[in-house]
Amino acid sequence: MLTRISGGRIIDPTTGRDEIGDLWIEDQRIVAAPGRAADLDCDASGMIVLAGAIDIHSHIAGANVNTARLLLPELHDGAMFAGAPPGEWIGRLFAAMGYTTVVEPAISPHAALQAQRELAAIPFIDKAILAVLGNDDFTLRLIRAGETSALADYAARTLGASGGLGIKTINPGGAVAFRENARSFSLDDEVPRWGLSSRAIMRALQGAVAALGVPHPLHLHSNNLGLPGNVETALATIAAAEGERLHLAHLQFYSYGAEGPRKFSSAAARLAEAVNAAPNISVDVGQVMFGQTVTISSDVLRQFGARAQASPRKFAITEAEGNGGGIVPYRYRRKNFFNAVQWAAGLELFLLIHDPWRVFFTTDHPNGAPFTAYPDLFALLMDRDLRARWIAGLPEDAMAMTTLPSLTREYDWREIAIMTRAAPARLLGLRDRGHLAPGARADIAVYRPQADRAAMFRNAEMVFKDGKLILRRGEVVRRHFGQALRVAPGFDRAIESRLEAYYDNVFGVPLQAFDVPEAAIARKDQPAFESVPCRA
Amino acid sequence: MTAEAWIAGREATRGAAIAAIARRLVASANPLVAGLATDIAGAEAAHDLAQRLGAVLDHRHSPAALADLAVMRESGWLVTTPMEARAMADCVVLVGTTPPDLPHSPPPFAPERARRVFRLAGEDMMLRLGLLRAMLAGRRIAADADLTTIAQALRAARYAVICWSAADISPLAIEMLCRLIEDLNDTTRCFGLPTPAPGNAAGVAQALAWKSGFPFRLGYARGRAEHDPWRFDAARMIAAHETDGVLWIGDEAPSVPAGMFLAVLAPEGSDTGNAEIVISTATPGRDADAILFDPMIGALRFQRAAVPQNTLSPPAAILEAIAALCDQTVATC
Numbered sequence: 001m002l003t004r005i006s007g008g009r010i011i012d013p014t015t016g017r018d019e020i021g022d023l024w025i026e027d028q029r030i031v032a033a034p035g036r037a038a039d040l041d042c043d044a045s046g047m048i049v050l051a052g053a054i055d056i057h058s059h060i061a062g063a064n065v066n067t068a069r070l071l072l073p074e075l076h077d078g079a080m081f082a083g084a085p086p087g088e089w090i091g092r093l094f095a096a097m098g099y100t101t102v103v104e105p106a107i108s109p110h111a112a113l114q115a116q117r118e119l120a121a122i123p124f125i126d127k128a129i130l131a132v133l134g135n136d137d138f139t140l141r142l143i144r145a146g147e148t149s150a151l152a153d154y155a156a157r158t159l160g161a162s163g164g165l166g167i168k169t170i171n172p173g174g175a176v177a178f179r180e181n182a183r184s185f186s187l188d189d190e191v192p193r194w195g196l197s198s199r200a201i202m203r204a205l206q207g208a209v210a211a212l213g214v215p216h217p218l219h220l221h222s223n224n225l226g227l228p229g230n231v232e233t234a235l236a237t238i239a240a241a242e243g244e245r246l247h248l249a250h251l252q253f254y255s256y257g258a259e260g261p262r263k264f265s266s267a268a269a270r271l272a273e274a275v276n277a278a279p280n281i282s283v284d285v286g287q288v289m290f291g292q293t294v295t296i297s298s299d300v301l302r303q304f305g306a307r308a309q310a311s312p313r314k315f316a317i318t319e320a321e322g323n324g325g326g327i328v329p330y331r332y333r334r335k336n337f338f339n340a341v342q343w344a345a346g347l348e349l350f351l352l353i354h355d356p357w358r359v360f361f362t363t364d365h366p367n368g369a370p371f372t373a374y375p376d377l378f379a380l381l382m383d384r385d386l387r388a389r390w391i392a393g394l395p396e397d398a399m400a401m402t403t404l405p406s407l408t409r410e411y412d413w414r415e416i417a418i419m420t421r422a423a424p425a426r427l428l429g430l431r432d433r434g435h436l437a438p439g440a441r442a443d444i445a446v447y448r449p450q451a452d453r454a455a456m457f458r459n460a461e462m463v464f465k466d467g468k469l470i471l472r473r474g475e476v477v478r479r480h481f482g483q484a485l486r487v488a489p490g491f492d493r494a495i496e497s498r499l500e501a502y503y504d505n506v507f508g509v510p511l512q513a514f515d516v517p518e519a520a521i522a523r524k525d526q527p528a529f530e531s532v533p534c535r536a
Numbered sequence: 537m538t539a540e541a542w543i544a545g546r547e548a549t550r551g552a553a554i555a556a557i558a559r560r561l562v563a564s565a566n567p568l569v570a571g572l573a574t575d576i577a578g579a580e581a582a583h584d585l586a587q588r589l590g591a592v593l594d595h596r597h598s599p600a601a602l603a604d605l606a607v608m609r610e611s612g613w614l615v616t617t618p619m620e621a622r623a624m625a626d627c628v629v630l631v632g633t634t635p636p637d638l639p640h641s642p643p644p645f646a647p648e649r650a651r652r653v654f655r656l657a658g659e660d661m662m663l664r665l666g667l668l669r670a671m672l673a674g675r676r677i678a679a680d681a682d683l684t685t686i687a688q689a690l691r692a693a694r695y696a697v698i699c700w701s702a703a704d705i706s707p708l709a710i711e712m713l714c715r716l717i718e719d720l721n722d723t724t725r726c727f728g729l730p731t732p733a734p735g736n737a738a739g740v741a742q743a744l745a746w747k748s749g750f751p752f753r754l755g756y757a758r759g760r761a762e763h764d765p766w767r768f769d770a771a772r773m774i775a776a777h778e779t780d781g782v783l784w785i786g787d788e789a790p791s792v793p794a795g796m797f798l799a800v801l802a803p804e805g806s807d808t809g810n811a812e813i814v815i816s817t818a819t820p821g822r823d824a825d826a827i828l829f830d831p832m833i834g835a836l837r838f839q840r841a842a843v844p845q846n847t848l849s850p851p852a853a854i855l856e857a858i859a860a861l862c863d864q865t866v867a868t869c
Contacts (some may be wrong), residue, residue, distance in 0.1 A: 514837075
């Protein structure tokens with residue numbers, strides 16, 4: 001089957017292509033112009049043709065996300081779903097925006113099976129999980145004993161068993177401190193009874209990920225999320241990476257100073273400067289947008305503390321081996337000083353971090369906002385006049401605590417394509433995604449430019465997945481299921497017998513109880529997993 | 537070899553029984569898919585069938601599962617997992633007849649601490665829990681020695697776990713426990729550990745939630761998912777003649793009133809009530825690979841069919857076959 005998308009403006013930052021032209025698809029792949037007629041011609045005259053978008057950090061599956069669904073039945077109304085839509089809608093709404101790959105970034109290896117099964121039920125898109133380490137007892141044992149290579153083996157074994165694409169760590173040591181009755185936990189606080197700091201855990205896991213050649217660097221949810229003055233933690237964390245690759249998740253939530261009459265201010269400008277100066281650091285923003293949502297986090301210490309702000313007033317906190325998690329519904333309000341500062345701080349990061357290859361487009365769905373707010377956020381980044389109108393409707397005293405009103409930068413199409421396509425593919429090691437060169441997987445989004453940019457992004461004119469036209473202007477053309485992406489680095493099997501003994505002694509259950517075999521999630525028509533190569 | 541399916545008491549082929557069920561369910565004005573004691577694939581398939589039919593979904597053990605859920609979603613809770621409880625708890629309180637699953641040995645994550653295990657039982661549980669909470673709040677009240685000991689132990693514990701079974705105590709008692717646990721977390725650590733309801737109810741609730749946003753007592757009569765613990769109660773609907781066609785999955789099928797259609801998909805030897813059509817199924821996890829909620833790990837677990845006792849189809853495959861016919865039937869109408 002040969003398909004031609006003809007006459008559109010093709011923007012592909014990976015190859016430097018930006019021109020009016022044709023894009024050819026044969027079966028699942030993009031091909032060079034083949035010199036014969038297409039079986040299917042799709043007219044894209046006047047439209048923008050990009051690779052399918054890749055979301056590196058959205059909470060779309062797993063026990064915590066599902067608990068959020070169960071916690072908020074009264075908010076499942078139409079397609080709103082309070083930030084935790086069912087899988088069917090996740091796939092459809094993401095694909096309608098031109099997204100073809102989404103990463104669920106926080107899965108406890110002990111609950112990986114459920115997450116993978118949930119992801120398998122999401123149509124249209126490819127998906128992946130990041131496996132969480134750093135608060136589990138076994139990791140801490142290995143780090144304390146200085147067993148560097150065993151830690152790498154353990155991380156590799158965990159990635160293989162859970163089907164993960166990378167390793168994440170969440171307030172490393174913080175969940176252990178929480179169960180020992182700590183109420184706060186920072187970068188150099190000692191994990192009770194371990195003699196290890198959060199910094200030491202982070203460094204050890206960074207080393208393990210690098211040693212395994214996993215393309216995605218350690219994905220870090222830092223300490224002190226959401227607290228006034230926490231920019232100091234973020235700056236110290238960037239310095240603590242000592243030049244080694246590190247991804248800082250939802251940086252907006254760490255960009256707060258404690259200035260001004262309400263002891264809360266945006267320190268995003270300072271933080272952006274530090275990111276600009278540290279080429280080893282990548283970040284995603286975790287933008288706040290206004291409205292009802294639900295916060296879903298494995299940072300159990302933070303979520304325990306957030307209960308007081310719950311709206312509606314309820315919560316589900318699970319303390320667990322490893323990380324646990326907390327679900328706290330929340331409504332961001334335009335008239336709320338703090339929420340307005342948060343909104344501005346996120347945009348400041350987008351606009352003040354210069355390199356679109358290192359800043360990623362997220363709302364930390366649904367923590368800053370549901371992913372359904374993406375279209376409005378794209379519009380804000382591309383249009384300073386639109387920003388000015390939003391700013392005019394927000395509390396003046398809040399805007400005074402940020403630099404946002406003075407920022408005039410507007411993202412252009414090329415920068416959008418880098419930030420949401422080319423850069424995430426590179427960050428995750430997805431060599432055949434995020435670009436449009438021959439050989440690339442034919443995941444393609446075609447947008448029709450219009451005055452209302454948000455409307456343009458909400459429903460792409462055409463979306464192709466694996467070479468097939470799946471949606472047109474938000475309507476399903478063809479049902480399709482993607483795959484789960486994972487890495488499978490090799491490791492010394494000696495770690496398995498150690499782990500088996502450990503699981504038997506400590507938990508009284510077999511290690512294999514948590515594995516995700518292909519058979520558990522496979523669909524009839526295709527393999528469940530696609531393996532992404534690690535560096536040799 | 538015995539038959540795989542029966543229609544009106546006579547042996548039938550599996551295909552004929554599937555076709556007959558599809559016909560009857562499509563002809564039902566208000567179909568009900570209930571029982572739901574099945575694995576994750578079965579729950580997903582049951583959901584998809586109900587969505588196509590505009591049917592209601594309920595689970596045999598939903599009262600207990602929804603009692604726990606009601607407390608969480610009305611005010612919130614702090615819970616732990618069975619593995620963390622085993623590894624960390626230095627004080628365990630078993631409420632009612634909850635079985636004692638945790639060893640008395642010191643918790644491996646805090647081996648210098650002893651583990652104390654208590655049972656809180658007896659008449660008038662609500663009153664006793666109220667007294668316990670009042671004692672923990674520092675009120676000076678008279679209570680029996682058992683209760684006083686438990687209150688002291690909870691206050692002194694570094695990581696206490698309170699276990700209950702919703703089938704065993706009232707919803708109000710669960711609420712009282714959850715608030716008591718929250719109070720204790722002002723100064724120390726204490727978490728709840730609800731015992732999951734049987735029949736893979738916890739797993740089925742999870743699967744329905746990721747498919748629809750809701751747990752059981754879910755209805756598609758209006759074309760979209762709706763959840764109503766009263767309206768979509770299978771036992772109530774059957775008793776009130778609010779359904780005319782019931783597809784029951786798993787053991788303990790009810791007998792339905794005259795004129796109401798009942799089909800049962802269940803392992804051999806199950807109680808099939810007064811079913812008009814019965815299809816014998818594999819037992820998920822025993823005769824066929826399955827994903828089930830494992831109470832020991834507090835999570836879904838893949839269970840390979842070790843020694844299959846038969847070659848019957850699992851419920852999911854039968855449900856998918858019924859759904860495929862429902863589509864055709866609808867399309868040709």
